[in-house]
Structure formats: structure tokens, C-alpha cells
Amino acid sequence: MSAMLLKKEKWPEFVEKLAGKNIWAPQAEGDAMRFAPVAEGEAPALDYNNTRVPPKGALFPQTETMFKFQPEGAQVDEPQLEQETVVLGLRPCDARAMAIVEKLFKWDIDDPYYTRRRELTTLVGLACNEPGMNCFCPSVGGGPASTEGLDLLMADLGENYLLEAVTKKGEALLTETKDLLDEAGVDAVKEKEKLVGEAEQKIKRTVDTEGVPEGLPGLWEDPLWQKVSASCLGCGTCTYLCPTCHCFDIQDETEGLAARRCRMWDSCMFDEYTMHTSGHNPRPTRRERTRNRISHKYSYYVDKFDVIACVGCGRCTNLCPVNIDIIETIRQVKEAL
Amino acid sequence: MKMDLEQLRKTAAEVAAREEVKYLVGWKQGTYGYRVAPAFVEDAAGAAELIFSPLCTANLATYLTLAEQLPVPRGGEPDDRKVALMVKGCDSRAVTQLLVEKGIERDEVVVIGCPCPGVVDAALLAEKYPETEEPAEMKWDGENFLLIRGGEETKIARNEILAEKCRLCRYPNPVVSDIMLGEEVETWDLAEDEGVQELENRDVDGRAEYWAEQFDKCVRCYSCRNVCPLCYCQDCILDRLNPTWVNRSVNFSENTAFNIARAFHLAGRCIECGECERVCPANIPLGKLNRKLAREVRDKYDFEPGVDPDAEPFQASFKPDDPEDFIL
Amino acid sequence: MSANFEPNVVAFLCNWCSYAGADLAGTSRVNYPSNIQIIRVMCSGRVNPLYVMNALQQGADGVLVSGCHPGDCHYMEGNFYARRRLGMLKDLMEFVGVDPKRFHMSWVSASEGHKWKEVVEKTVEDAKEAGPFEGFRRRQIDW
Numbered sequence: 001m002s003a004m005l006l007k008k009e010k011w012p013e014f015v016e017k018l019a020g021k022n023i024w025a026p027q028a029e030g031d032a033m034r035f036a037p038v039a040e041g042e043a044p045a046l047d048y049n050n051t052r053v054p055p056k057g058a059l060f061p062q063t064e065t066m067f068k069f070q071p072e073g074a075q076v077d078e079p080q081l082e083q084e085t086v087v088l089g090l091r092p093c094d095a096r097a098m099a100i101v102e103k104l105f106k107w108d109i110d111d112p113y114y115t116r117r118r119e120l121t122t123l124v125g126l127a128c129n130e131p132g133m134n135c136f137c138p139s140v141g142g143g144p145a146s147t148e149g150l151d152l153l154m155a156d157l158g159e160n161y162l163l164e165a166v167t168k169k170g171e172a173l174l175t176e177t178k179d180l181l182d183e184a185g186v187d188a189v190k191e192k193e194k195l196v197g198e199a200e201q202k203i204k205r206t207v208d209t210e211g212v213p214e215g216l217p218g219l220w221e222d223p224l225w226q227k228v229s230a231s232c233l234g235c236g237t238c239t240y241l242c243p244t245c246h247c248f249d250i251q252d253e254t255e256g257l258a259a260r261r262c263r264m265w266d267s268c269m270f271d272e273y274t275m276h277t278s279g280h281n282p283r284p285t286r287r288e289r290t291r292n293r294i295s296h297k298y299s300y301y302v303d304k305f306d307v308i309a310c311v312g313c314g315r316c317t318n319l320c321p322v323n324i325d326i327i328e329t330i331r332q333v334k335e336a337l
Numbered sequence: 338m339k340m341d342l343e344q345l346r347k348t349a350a351e352v353a354a355r356e357e358v359k360y361l362v363g364w365k366q367g368t369y370g371y372r373v374a375p376a377f378v379e380d381a382a383g384a385a386e387l388i389f390s391p392l393c394t395a396n397l398a399t400y401l402t403l404a405e406q407l408p409v410p411r412g413g414e415p416d417d418r419k420v421a422l423m424v425k426g427c428d429s430r431a432v433t434q435l436l437v438e439k440g441i442e443r444d445e446v447v448v449i450g451c452p453c454p455g456v457v458d459a460a461l462l463a464e465k466y467p468e469t470e471e472p473a474e475m476k477w478d479g480e481n482f483l484l485i486r487g488g489e490e491t492k493i494a495r496n497e498i499l500a501e502k503c504r505l506c507r508y509p510n511p512v513v514s515d516i517m518l519g520e521e522v523e524t525w526d527l528a529e530d531e532g533v534q535e536l537e538n539r540d541v542d543g544r545a546e547y548w549a550e551q552f553d554k555c556v557r558c559y560s561c562r563n564v565c566p567l568c569y570c571q572d573c574i575l576d577r578l579n580p581t582w583v584n585r586s587v588n589f590s591e592n593t594a595f596n597i598a599r600a601f602h603l604a605g606r607c608i609e610c611g612e613c614e615r616v617c618p619a620n621i622p623l624g625k626l627n628r629k630l631a632r633e634v635r636d637k638y639d640f641e642p643g644v645d646p647d648a649e650p651f652q653a654s655f656k657p658d659d660p661e662d663f664i665l
Numbered sequence: 666m667s668a669n670f671e672p673n674v675v676a677f678l679c680n681w682c683s684y685a686g687a688d689l690a691g692t693s694r695v696n697y698p699s700n701i702q703i704i705r706v707m708c709s710g711r712v713n714p715l716y717v718m719n720a721l722q723q724g725a726d727g728v729l730v731s732g733c734h735p736g737d738c739h740y741m742e743g744n745f746y747a748r749r750r751l752g753m754l755k756d757l758m759e760f761v762g763v764d765p766k767r768f769h770m771s772w773v774s775a776s777e778g779h780k781w782k783e784v785v786e787k788t789v790e791d792a793k794e795a796g797p798f799e800g801f802r803r804r805q806i807d808w
Contacts, residue, residue, distance in 0.1 A: 029554060030620050031460075052618055053556060062556065063586040133370065133470050204470045205369075231375040233403065235560030237618050251578075251585045255723065255803045264585050267558070271405075272576050285405040321564055321616035322395065323367040323374035536760065545762025545800055552801075574715070582715050593801035594718045597757060601714050604753045626757070633756045638749070655745035657735065663755055664748070665771040665784050 003189055004174055004181040006154075006161040012043035017177045018086050024058045025088040026051050035087070046089045046156070049132050050313065054243035055090045059098060059117045060265075062240075066113070066250070068260040081116045086173070089126040089154070092146040093137050093311040097243030098123065099149030103305040104246060122169045125150040129195050131203050134314030136327060139207045142311050144199040145192070155192040162192050207330045209298065209308060215337040216299035220291070224336045228329050229290035231322040236267035238316035238324070239293065244309045247273075268292055294329055342388065345451075345518055350384035352421045352447055352516070361421035361449075362400050364393040370468035371459045371475075375400065389423070389518075391457045391475045391482050394500065396610040397422055398431035401441050402569035420446055425453035427502065429511035430608035430643030431566035436513070437648055438606075440569055450514030452522045455495065455503035457482060459615075462498045466491065501624065502611030504528035512644055532622060533629050548593070554619040555592040561613035561623055562599060567606050574598065600626035605634045605651025608643040672726035672792035674701045676785075677716060678773075679709045679744070682733035685775035690782055697782040698789040701729070708732065709770075710743025714754045717768060722803050727767045727792030731784065734772040744772070763800060766791035 006014055015023065015038070025044030026033045033048045035055035068077045098118075105114035127145035128135075137143055147153050152170035155162040162184055165171040174181065219225075239245040249266035252259055266273060269290075274283045283289050301309035310326070317325045353361040365376035365386045373392045378384050401420060409415045424432060432448055435441045454477050462468075466484060473486035482498060484491040503509075505528060510521045536544055562568045562575070574582045575595060583598060584591045599613075600623070607627040614624035634640050637660050640651050678684040684705050690697060702725075706712060709732025717728045730751055732744040751770050759765045769791070771784045 032620055034554075063588060133468060227377075230377040231400075233399070233560060233563040233616075235563040235616070236556075236558035237560045237616070240556050240558045241618055249585065251581075253581075253584050253586055262586055264587060270559075270576075284407055317369075319618045321560055321612075323372040325368040325372075328368045541759065541762055541764050543762075544760065548761045549800075582719075590722055590801045590803045593761070594715070594722060597718055597761060598715055601754060601757055604750075604757070626760070629760050630753060630757060633753065637752070652746070652750060655742065655749050657745070659745070659749055660752065661735075661748055663752060663770065665769050665787055 002165055002171065002174060003184040004163045004178075005157075005184045005188055006163055006177075006181055008159055008161065010180045011046075011161070014177055014180055015043045015088070016041075017180065020084075022083045022085040023088060024055065024085060035090070038088075044088060046126055048089075049130065050091050050094075050315075052315070052319065053241055054094050054097065054313070054315065055087055056094070056097065056101070056243050056246075058085060058087045059114055059121060060101070060246060060248075063262055063264045064113060066261045066263060068258060070258055081113070081120060083120065085117070085121040086124060087121060088124050090123060091128060091313070092125050092144065092148075092150065092153070093135075093142050093313040094243045095123050095125045095149035096137075096142050096146055097149070097311045097313075100244050100301075100305070100307055100309055100311070101246045102149075103307070107305075122151045122173055123149065124152045124154060124170075124173070127153060127155040127192070127196060128199050129156055131199055132314055132318070134205060134317045134325075134327070135203050135312060136205045136207055136314065137312035138200060138203060140209065140308050140310050140312045143196070144203070145196040155195065157188060157191050157195070160188070162188050205314075205327050207312075207327050208334055209330065211337055212330060212333055213299045213302035213308070216295045216333065219333065219336055222336050224332050225287045225291045228294075228324065228332065229286040232269070232286045232290055232324060233322060234269055234271065234286050234289070235321070236269055237319050237321065239267040239269055240265055241315045241319055243311060243313055243315070244297070268296070290324075294326075294333070298330065298333075341519065345389055346384045346387055348449065348516060348518060349378060349387050349421075349423070350381035352449065353378045353384055354381040355447075357419050358421050358447060359416060359418035361423070361447075362397045363387040363423040363449075364389060364395065364397070366472050366474070369470045369472055371462055371473055387423075389451050391455070391477055392459065392473075393425070394456045394459065394612075394615060396425075396428045396431060396564075396566055396612045398424065398428045398435065398566035399564055399612070401432070401435060401446060401566070403563075417445075419444070421449060422446055423449045423451055424511050424514070425451055425456070426508040426510050426512070427453075427506060427608060427610040428566075429513050430508060431610060432643075433513050433646050434567055434606060434608055434643035435569075436646045437642070438567075438650055440567075443646075447516070448511070448514045450511030450517045452510045452517070452519055454509065454522045455499050455506065455525075457498045458500040461500075462493075465498065466493070500611065501532070502609055505530055505609065505628070508644070513646065530628055530632070532625050533632070536625065537629075549589060551621045552592040552596050553589045554621060555587070555596065556619055557587050557592065557595065558618060560616045560618065564612045564616045565603070566610070566612075567603060567608070568599070574602075596621070596623070596626070599623075600630060603627055604630040605638070605640060606642050607631050670793060670797060672700050672789060672795075672797070673724055674727040674729060674785075674788055674792050675720040675725040676701050676703050676729040676731060676788075677706050677709070677712045678703055679732040679739075680705055680707050681739040682737060682775050683709075683731035683771075683773040683781070686731075686773040686777045686781045689775065689778035693778045695778050695782045697785045700789045700792070701785050708738065708740050708743035709747040710738070710740065710745075712747060712751065714750065717751075717754060717758075721763070721767070721798055722801060724802060724804065726795065726798045727769070727788055729769050729771065729784070729788045731771045731773050734774055737774060764795040766795040767798060
């Protein structure tokens with residue numbers, strides 16, 4: 001793994017070097033940040049904590065056209081994914097989420113849309129120096145400088161960024177921009193490790209997941225679910241803003257005589273998510289839906305892919321309108337075991 | 338503010354212990370920072386965790402209609418016990434409006450009124466006094482708010498962090514209640530609705546530009562709909578697929594249709610509790626849409642929702658002399 | 666906006682008065698702009714605000730809703746509800762930046778063929794002035 005240094009004043013040049021590619025980066029949107037394609041000639045600022053909406057949309061857009069069709073000649077157009085994309089400055093937790101979700105999208109059937117996008121995308125992460133109030137990534141296997149899922153990791157060292165390639169794609173990006181980079185010494189790497197250690201110290205909240213994946217199925221009828229879900233509004237905030245939530249719905253839409261089949265994010269917290277045509281709903285109340293959301297992340301996914309489908313970014317907790325706190329929920333699960 | 342926590346808990350314990358009451362919904366300390374969570378109290382002991390503070394922004398009236406109605410098992414008895422509810426002034430208007438619309442019956446609820454001197458805007462508070470993982474407390478202190486955390490007290494001027502809905506509030510005292518806690522508070526001078534006025538002063542293209550930016554952010558999580566005490570249709574038009582009134586795809590066009598439909602369905606019904614705006618994860622100023630409509634209803638049709646339990650629902654009634662200057 | 670822009674205007678007419686009024690205009694050989702696409706509904710009170718939204722989303726540059734004069738409704742009071750509802754919708758649409766020229770409402774009775782002509786002329790003229798609607802049209806969005 002090669003490590004390079006990039007002076008902060010050269011950051012705009014660095015971004016310029018990537019011209020021709022579709023660049024995603026965090027951008028201010030009112031008082032919040034969100035990942036969006038960067039306009040040409042702009043250098044995104046990276047002084048942010050994390051975005052409200054995770055960058056999962058870079059690989060898994062909220063609405064994605066699968067194909068278009070028209071009545072004349074039964075013509076079907078499939079979108080061609082060609083554009084190379086670079087996602088700049090995503091947090092290690094969000095990149096880890098992409099690695100976790102990829103296991104599902106590449107499981108029994110290779111999802112062509114997700115896989116193709118991932119092939120075309122280079123993920124450039126930014127290590128956290130200042131974790132958020134509800135971050136708990138170390139508790140679920142991540143860390144403020146985890147490289148899982150990333151192609152390249154950047155770390156903010158004050159005057160410089162330290163760039164460490166993780167994959168071949170990352171190496172390629174370093175080669176592409178090598179005019180702007182200096183070889184990083186041992187000091188820089190040490191400095192980064194020190195910052196990472198400090199960041200880890202700043203993470204106050206923790207969850208103890210020991211025994212949870214095995215134990216959750218046994219809590220099927222536990223009164224704890226009623227307690228946790230009593231105040232739930234049944235909105236999609238926790239799932240839409242979760243970097244690992246990956247459920248989607250498929251719909252046909254028309255416009256005049258043209259039509260398209262598209263898929264869009266769906267949320268297991270909505271009542272029509274499991275609604276059958278007959279009108280029967282196997283998850284009739286928010287109790288079952290909440291149980292499913294937690295169990296899916298902390299048990300079913302572990303069962304299938306051997307990893308907890310929660311990366312500890314804290315978004316669901318930060319933004320839940322009624323303070324349903326996943327850390328507290330897992331604590332209660334632990335207690336009920 | 339003469340609200341006595343002891344008295345509140347004692348009253349709540351008494352109500353929750355009643356046989357006719359299924360549970361009582363109140364507020365409790367959240368798990369971190371400035372959060373306050375809804376509390377479901379089933380017995381007298383549970384009432385010990387209840388609070389009422391300037392952080393109790395949530396309108397709990399939404400829980401009256403939120404619980405899913407499951408079919409009663411064969412041979413079983415339906416549980417028709419009452420739900421007890423703690424309400425502020427604005428929340429009580431939601432209860433009244435639900436009564437008007439026959440969403441609930443009066444004998445299905447026990448309303449515990451809490452006169453409210455105004456709550457804080459937690460986002461504004463967090464901006465000025467950053468939130469930490471430690472749960473914080475807050476109190477009313479004359480013309481100020483008192484923030485208590487880590488044993489330290491900070492005095493914050495009322496106007497600095499008062500929620501927008503409270504600046505415009507005309508009903509700080511509950512308009513409907515079975516039990517009233519504490520003393521009535523005096524109404525205060527109303528602020529101008531600057532947010533709405535500022536938009537009205539723009540030209541039509543300026544407004545289009547503003548809302549395009551706002552609606553573009555919408556992720557369609559429907560938290561605004563779900564949190565609203567008056568959005569309680571069992572079969573919401575937005576969930577319908579046949580016919581599809583609003584497409585499921587998330588883009589500016591459909592988001593606009595959704596947001597307009599949501600706001601419109603609350604015309605003459607919105608009681609301005611501001612919950613939609615508070616819960617929006619994309620920070621869309623939804624309150625402006627609702628307040629604009631509420632003002633038009635007030636000015637043009639001389640109607641105010643959620644005040645009179647015997648009123649006719651606004652959109653299901655008419656007056657022969659309703660304004661029609663817009664008709665060709 | 667080009668001078669020869671021809672707008673699409675969608676009109677929702679009630680079955681009992683306005684539709685008959687438009688019919689009368691036709692049988693009386695009254696000339697009026699052909700930009701208007703008529704959709705017959707049983708009553709103006711049946712017009713859901715989302716009809717108006719959907720029309721604009723799908724390519725209309727203007728929308729007209731027309732019903733019986735107050736007091737003449739076949740269903741006694743449908744048009745009174747419509748008046749309240751669509752009045753609110755007009756305010757709301759204006760507030761979110763839809764040109765008020767794009768949405769009109771009128772009362773046209775079965776005997777008012779000439780009034781129908783005037784209403785259509787005014788609606789089409791206004792839609793022309795407002796230009797092609799590009800706000801939240803579906804086609805604007807690259808699927």
C-alpha cells in the first residue's frame with residue numbers, strides 16, 4: 001500500500017485532474033450536507049461531519065430506471081452505464097456499508113445495476129477526526145479509519161491529506177494524480193494513526209452485540225418489541241437514511257405513450273411493504289415491523305453473510321422524530337436475552 | 338410557569354391507574370442530548386418518568402389515531418378502554434379537530450391539559466449550544482429558558498430559541514381538557530409570520546425557484562404525513578397504486594405533487610403544531626405551506642380549525658357567500 | 666416564449682351545465698380556440714386537486730375547471746364545495762410558484778355558449794402569456 005501526501009491548497013487541482021469523470025462529493029444543502037454530483041470546476045469542501053442522506057445513492061440511486069419501453073415496435077431501451085464515477089470524501093462507515101450491501105447484491109444473482117455501478121466507481125474515503133455524538137462504529141466492527149469497501153483512504157493531517165491506496169483502483173487514481181502528490185514519510189502515517197486513536201477515544205456511545213445475532217430469533221414474542229415500537233410513527237426516516245438499508249420496490253410509470261420500469265427505495269417500516277394482494281399483512285403493526293428492522297440488521301444478515309448490517313453511523317438515532325435510539329434498543333435486546 | 342412536576346406525576350399516576358384507561362401518553366426524558374421521547378404509561382408506577390419541559394415539542398395527539406386496529410380474535414372482546422393524553426395548547430387543537438372530523442369520540446380519550454409558555458426549537462438550540470450525548474434538562478424560568486446539563490445551569494433568552502410555531506401561537510392554553518394541570522398562561526404578543534411574508538413578497542418565479550430547491554431535497558420518507566395528528570386516513574392517497582395518484586419515483590416532479598397534496602389535504606384542518614417541519618429529515622420548511630393556507634382560511638373564510646368542537650369541517654362544508662373573486 | 670406558442674389547456678367540465686354549454690357553443694357555430702382539451706366529469710365538486718396537479722405534470726400549460734352557477738348544481742351543492750376547495754388550491758399553487766394565469770375556474774350554464782367562448786379565450790390567452798409550463802413537468806426530468 002503506497003501512501004502519498006496532498007497539500008490542501010492543491011485539493012482543487014486534484015479534483016480538476018479527475019475531470020471527465022462524474023464526481024460525487026458532500027455539498028451543503030441548506031443547513032445539512034448531502035452527496036451530489038459536483039459541478040465542473042468546483043472543488044468540494046471536506047470540512048463536514050457526515051451527510052444526512054448517506055452516499056448509498058451513488059451506487060443504488062433512490063430511483064433507478066431499469067428500462068424504458070414504448071408501444072411502437074415493442075422497443076425496449078436499457079440504460080447504458082458507462083460513466084466513471086469518483087465518490088470523494090465519504091466516511092469509512094458509509095463505505096463499509098457499501099461493502100456489506102454488496103454481499104447481498106452479488107449473492108445468488110448478480111445485480112447488474114449495482115455491480116456495474118460499483119465497477120465504474122472509485123470510492124475515496126475520508127477518515128474521521130471528529131466523530132459525531134451518536135457514532136458507534138467500533139462496536140460493530142468498523143472504525144474512524146476503516147478501509148473496508150474503500151479504494152482509497154484520505155486522512156486530514158491539518159495541512160496535508162494523507163492518501164493511502166487500498167485497491168488497484170485506488171492505486172490507479174494515485175498514479176493519475178501523481179504530479180500533485182509527494183511521497184509520505186513514516187511521520188505522516190504515524191500522525192494519522194495518532195489522530196485515529198484520538199478519534200476512537202472521542203466515540204462515547206457503544207453497543208454490546210455479543211450474543212445478539214444468535215439470541216434475537218428467540219425474542220420473537222418478547223414484550224420488548226411492543227415497548228420499543230410504541231412511539232414509532234411508521235415513517236421511513238430510519239431506513240431511507242440508513243447506509244445499509246437496501247430494500248427496493250419496482251414500479252412501472254408512464255408519461256404520455258412512453259413508459260419505464262424503475263426501482264426505488266422501499267422501507268420495511270411502511271405498512272404496505274409486506275401487504276399482500278389479498279389484503280392480509282403478515283406484519284400488521286409497527287411492532288412486527290420494528291422487530292424485523294432490528295432483527296434483519298443484527299441477526300438475519302449475520303446468519304447469511306456473517307456481518308452485522310449496521311455500521312454505527314448513528315443516522316437513525318440522530319434523525320428519528322420520536323427518539324427511537326438503536327443503541328438503546330440493542331441494550332434492551334441484550335437485557336432480554 | 339407554575340407547572341409542578343410532582344403534581345403532574347401524581348395526576349398521571351391516578352389517571353393511568355384507572356381501569357377505564359388503556360395507557361397514558363406523555364413525555365419522558367430522551368436517551369441523549371435534547372431529545373424527549375413519547376412515554377406510554379400503563380400503570381401508576383410508570384408515571385414517575387413523565388416530564389413536561391420546554392423540550393416537549395412533540396404533539397402526542399398523533400398517537401390517538403396511529404395505533405393499528407387489528408381484527409378482534411374470534412370469541413375475544415375488543416379493547417375499548419380510553420387513551421389518556423397529555424396536551425399542550427396546540428396539541429389540544431388537534432384533539433378538537435379530530436373530534437370535529439369524528440376521527441375520535443370524546444369518550445375515547447382523557448385529555449390532560451398542560452398550559453404551555455412556549456417550547457424551544459431543538460435544532461436552533463443545538464446550533465447555539467451544541468448537543469452532547471449526555472441527556473439535558475430544561476425549564477421555564479420567567480422570561481427565560483434554563484438549560485441544565487452536567488450540573489451546570491445556563492440561562493437562555495426566550496426569544497433566542499423559542500420555536501417558530503410558538504412565536505405565532507394564539508392558543509397556549511389547551512382548548513379542550515378533562516384535567517388541567519397548573520395555571521393558565523397569558524397569551525403573548527404575536528410575531529409576524531416572516532417566513533411566509535418573505536415568500537409572498539417574491540414574484541411567482543422567485544417562489545417557484547425557492548420551492549423547487551426545497552422539494553428537490555425530499556426523500557419521501559413520509560415522516561411529515563405520519564407524524565401529523567390529522568393525517569390519519571387508513572388508505573392514504575399517496576399509497577394508492579391503482580390509480581397511481583402520485584408516482585413512487587422520487588424526483589422533483591413527483592415530490593412537488595406529493596408536497597402539494599399533503600399541504601392541501603390539511604387546508605382548513607392544520608392546527609399549526611409544526612410537527613411536519615420538525616421531523617423532516619431534509620429540513621423542508623413544510624410549516625410555511627400549512628401556515629399560508631391556514632391564514633388564507635382565516636382571512637378569507639373566517640374559519641379556524643381545532644377551536645370549536647361543534648364546527649363543521651372546513652372542506653366538507655360551505656357558505657353560499659364564500660369568496661369567488663377568482664372565478665372568471 | 667415564442668409569439669406563436671400554442672398552449673395545451675385541460676378543461677374539467679361538469680356534465681350538467683358547462684359541458685352542455687360547450688356543446689351549445691359548438692352547435693351554435695361559435696368559434697373559439699382549439700387549444701382546449703375537454704374532460705367531462707359529473708360535477709365540478711368531483712374535481713380532485715390532484716387532477717389539476719397531474720394535468721400540469723403531464724404537459725398541460727393551463728387548467729380550467731368549470732361548473733354550474735352557484736345554486737344551479739345538479740347535485741345541489743357540489744359547486745359550492747368545488748369553489749372552496751379550488752379557491753384554496755389556487756392560493757396554494759400561487760404560493761409554490763405556479764403562475765396564477767395557468768389555473769382558472771368559471772361558472773358556465775347550459776345556455777351560455779357565448780360565455781363559454783369568452784372563458785376559453787381568456788384561459789387560452791392567459792396560458793399563452795404564461796408560456797410553456799416547465800415547472801414540475803414530468804418530461805423535464807430525465808428518466
